Amino acid sequence: MNLIDPDLMVKSIPFLLKGAGYTVELSLGGMIFGLAFGFVIALMRLSRRKLLRGIARTYVSFIRGTPLLVQLFVIYYGLAQFGLRLDPIPSALIGLSLNVAGYTGEILRAAIASIDKGQWEAAKALGLSWPQTMRLVIMPQAARVALPPLGNSFISLVKDTSLAATIQVPELFRQAQLITARTFQIFTMYFTAAVLYWIISTALSWVQERLERRASAHIRAD
């Protein structure tokens, strides 16, 4: 028996790609919602109100201190017990977004806090409102600081989407499992899935690198 069955590999590609489609969707969706919610978390962490800071800190601590797999199970299986039956894909999207928010929240908080107080004051002295300052002065600079760690978060997220297989999402890993169950070509299928994950992450890393280079073109340490 060969280590790799090239025939099966080629034949399974369309199924796997369909799964990869879900993987990319979950990754992008999880990142977009996770970033948005993470931004809220970051603002709460930087808030002057103690209560908001406390809530955000507890949230981040909970998300970082519990396994994603358990978080997904709580949302998909756990909530169902109270009649809140979510489909696999929405469950996965919610779970991944909430999880990513815990990490991006910390990244964004650190990036915003790294911007010198003088930038806030200079903007204020020129008559800018708080939202204007955030949007036009702070975020463009904080983004440069946040981009590398956010990129890492994103790559992790791509790989973490495979956990959605456990809650019936027909993503890449799940598809590989299904084909394996029928063909018993275990190594071929999982290895092919691994190569596809690798291609997706590499492509995304490349995009991230380009973004970083463009963003930091004019910023030098001074």
Next chain:
Amino acid sequence: MMIDIRNVHKTFGGFPALSDVSLKIKEGELVALLGPSGSGKTSLLRILAGLEFPDSGQVLFDGGDATNVSVRDRRVGFVFQHYALFRHMTVFDNVAFGLTVRRGPGRLSKEEIGDRVRHLLEMVQLGGLAERYPSQLSGGQRQRVALARALAIQPKVLLLDEPFGALDARVRKELRRWLRNLHDELKITGVFVTHDQEEALDVADRVVVMNKGRIEQAGTPTQIYDSPATPFVYQFLGNVNSLECHIRDGVAQIGSLTLPASAYAGVQEAAGLAFVRPHDLLLSKMGEGAGAQAEVRHISILGPLVRVELLLGEQVLEAEISRQRHAELGLKIGQQVLIWPRQARFFLRDSWQGTSLLDPETPIDHAI
């Protein structure tokens, strides 16, 4: 714009940064807030800007209460110590920023903004660098961008926090001169903070000397330098000999040196301090003039000047004389000379009320 600061108090975490500070600034005046770190000068500037708010007291702009008006609505131009330029924007965009974000009736068209920014960049001599980023500029150039940015919104008052603090000596001097000219041209009311007394005396119309959250003295550079109101001002501005003395019936005794201190005619017996600037201390050969006998301890040649360290009794003091005078006296270490202060000022230990002395009998001609 006219500024009136009335009885301002400010504490930071229990530490008093400003205690009962009152100051009036005239329209078009350029005022230096001078003092050591922790003297409250920066706190006062930030309160003027609306970046901090006083615990009590008032700030009036042209008679109107601005005490609790935020910096956003105060129309002040603020130049930060470390420039605080927006690093992700070009020089042009930095200067234009205060105008491009403006909404409502005060809004300018793109052309108007472009004209104003180009004009400002010409004025700060950065016309060719509009498309550069702050990281591509030298410290002096960044400082001028910061100034142009502050001026772009046509502020009613220009506030500068240690404007030249981070620059090297040569650039500093150049920018100083240039700020003075700019102020003369624009006639804008300006306040700047500095710990450099030379900078304050050179640039400002009026110098406000601060110490421990209080104003020690406010006056023209000449007043501040020639008639310091307190021992602190004396010591902070320029080199000075401070000598222990006894004051009795209008006469001050510094070791073997006896000087009239007529303002203290009524004082029976008190310990005091005498302040004498090194260039006000006249030296002459033994038997050729008036004064007390002192011993030459050290001589250092400082370009056109000669600094002579002397021992009067047990007190060490410094004199500065010209190279020519040094040659005439033929000074050597260990030699005895006569010293006489052309000007001295006395403060009683208990109450710092001073007097100035100029004795007509003293030989003055051979001074620097």
